[in-house]
């Protein structure tokens with residue numbers, strides 16, 4: 357009985373030893389396996405980050421493997437630019453220019469603006485590093501947008517501006533600023549010969565006008581005729597990108613309407629043409645009006661009405 361008992365005791369001892377050995381082997385296997393897994397995942401994900409300079413995939417945040425957590429902590433916050441900001445910015449001379457730089461995941465890094473022409477650091481964060489008060493980094497609307505604002509733009513402000521993030525290595529985007537000078541010209545000038553009694557249309561082309569002019573005034577000699585014109589019709593319309601056209605239409609032109617006509621837009625220097633009335637001696641330069649019906653006084657004298665229309669068309673243009 358005793359012997360039998362001892363024997364079975366020995367057997368269980370042997371069995372438990374076996375179990376412990378198996379357990380140890382299993383633990384070792386798990387350790388090796390997870391080490392391999394860890395190495396594997398970090399390697400592929402490091403490759404991922406080196407080939408993808410943009411934001412890391414958000415999906416990795418929820419990954420539950422051992423390697424994931426370490427990788428997420430190190431690279432999720434790597435800053436990246438939003439590529440959709442304008443790289444070519446144009447502004448009208450004297451107007452305020454806004455250069456956008458949107459940085460995601462900025463973290464503890466800073467955004468600087470550098471003028472490439474002379475490598476002058478303009479701003480670091482929102483701190484100014486230039487004595488010229490026209491430069492400033494403003495933070496409005498989008499929290500990730502570091503907007504370089506340049507007030508009262510001058511021609512010398514044209515060129516490349518660098519938005520730089522203080523990562524290691526540094527990352528940058530470049531914005532090219534153009535300052536446009538609007539220019540007005542009247543086609544057919546400087547001298548336009550027109551037959552007495554016919555009609556004439558003067559076309560003033562305002563080019564390089566990225567913003568529409570607030571108004572376009574027309575002058576006959578030194579008198580402004582927008583408001584008191586008895587015979588003219590004036591229109592203002594957008595012709596192409598950065599181009600606005602204003603037309604002055606005069607019917608049944610008489611001696612009194614000869615002289616100097618000037619187009620004076622709000623955003624460009626004035627331009628003039630000289631209108632000479634002929635008595636039919638120079639037909640080549642004439643502009644005939646097929647409609648020889650008598651003047652409609654109500655229509656042509658309604659200067660208030662047309663002025664209203666001009667204002668409306670400008671407002672319409674501006675809000676488009």
Ligand SMILES: *[C@@H]1O[C@H](CO)[C@@H](O)[C@H](O)[C@H]1NC(C)=O
Pocket residue numbers: 403404407
């Ligand atoms: C990195 O991963 C890309 C695919 O994501 C693969 O084409 C490339 O061969 C890998 N490079 C290395 C060095 O493993």
Ligand SMILES: *[C@@H]1O[C@H](CO)[C@@H](O)[C@H](O)[C@H]1NC(C)=O
Pocket residue numbers: 409410411436437438439
């Ligand atoms: C930004 O542009 C770079 C290259 O031009 C591209 O690799 C990256 O994916 C873009 N980033 C975003 C957020 O689209």
Ligand SMILES: *[C@@H]1O[C@H](CO)[C@@H](O)[C@H](O)[C@H]1NC(C)=O
Pocket residue numbers: 407408409410411412413414
């Ligand atoms: C780079 O990351 C972006 C953002 O997570 C992702 O949309 C894009 O597919 C990735 N590109 C590559 C080549 O992995």
Ligand SMILES: *[C@@H]1O[C@H](CO)[C@@H](O)[C@H](O)[C@H]1NC(C)=O
Pocket residue numbers: 443444
């Ligand atoms: C910016 O302008 C340059 C030339 O002035 C042109 O080559 C480039 O395509 C423009 N870029 C964009 C995004 O319009």
Ligand SMILES: *[C@@H]1O[C@H](CO)[C@@H](O)[C@H](O)[C@H]1NC(C)=O
Pocket residue numbers: 516532533534
């Ligand atoms: C910046 O824009 C101007 C005007 O569009 C162009 O003449 C110039 O070549 C551009 N500069 C660069 C570096 O793209």
Ligand SMILES: *[C@@H]1O[C@H](CO)[C@@H](O)[C@H](O)[C@H]1NC(C)=O
Pocket residue numbers: 534535536537538539563564
């Ligand atoms: C428009 O501006 C460009 C430079 O910005 C200049 O080369 C061109 O002559 C200008 N055109 C007119 C009609 O003023």
Ligand SMILES: *[C@@H]1O[C@H](CO)[C@@H](O)[C@H](O)[C@H]1NC(C)=O
Pocket residue numbers: 546577578616617618628629630
């Ligand atoms: C028209 O008048 C303006 C100023 O009144 C003058 O500067 C310009 O030279 C004149 N132009 C012509 C063609 O007579």
